[in-house]
Amino acid sequence: MCGTMSKALGGSGGMVAGSTSFISGLKARARWYHGAAAPAAPVAGATEQALRILLDTPEMRERLRCNIVRLRGGLARLGLDVDSWxxxxxxxxxxxxxxxxxxxxTLFxxxxxxxxxxxxxxxxxxxxLRIAVFSTHTDAMIDRxxxxxASLL
Incomplete structure (x- = not known):
């Protein structure tokens, strides 16, 4: 599994999860790893804090999940081709x-x-069109x- 620290967390860089042997092999063979620089200390600290908030507030994750379902379902009901990711x-x-x-x-x-x-x-x-939804969006915002x-299609 891999992910980015820059989008949802507002940090920099990314991560790869795996066993110790997998990560060791990845480090040995990945050219990008050898040329990568560590993030600046303030960015690393902010990313760490974002991870703490993420772990300590499961209600934010649940709200985001609900917002994703609401947005994707609504777009599909408008007849748009929306993946199920x-x-x-x-x-x-x-x-x-x-x-x-x-x-x-027009939306802007x-x-x-x-x-x-x-x-x-x-x-x-x-x-x-790329639409991003956050845990802080309300149902009213998504519905709007x-x-x-719908009025523009």
Whole structure:
């Protein structure tokens, strides 16, 4: 299992979980490991604190899980092709790049920030709308996004 410390935790770098022998073999064979620099002490400290908060507040994880289900389910009900991954970032394609740019700009003008990501792995030349949901989003916020999206489709 591997993960990033930069997105949900707001830190830097990443992690790989595994047995001692697996990690030792990975360190011996991974070229990227030999050229990597350690994160700055304040960044490492902030990442450590973020991990503590994550472990000490399971209700935040549960709220995030509920928000992910609400967002993905709502987008699917709008007829959008949404994968079933349990991640808090959702990519959706809505027509061509110009249409997605229009949706992104209109939502921004209405106070909702999502990204129209081009040049993102796996989304193709036209890009995709990338929507991130957090544990701090309320049901009303998610429902508002879904309602605004429905009006723009």
């Amino acid at each position: 349990p991640t808090p970032i959702v990519c959706v394609k809505v027509g061509d790049g110009a249409n997605m740019e229009r949706i992104q700009r 003008d209405r106070g909702i920030a999502i990204a129209h990501s081009r040049n993102y792995p796996g989304v193709g030349e036209e890009g995709a 996004l879904l309602g605004e999206m």
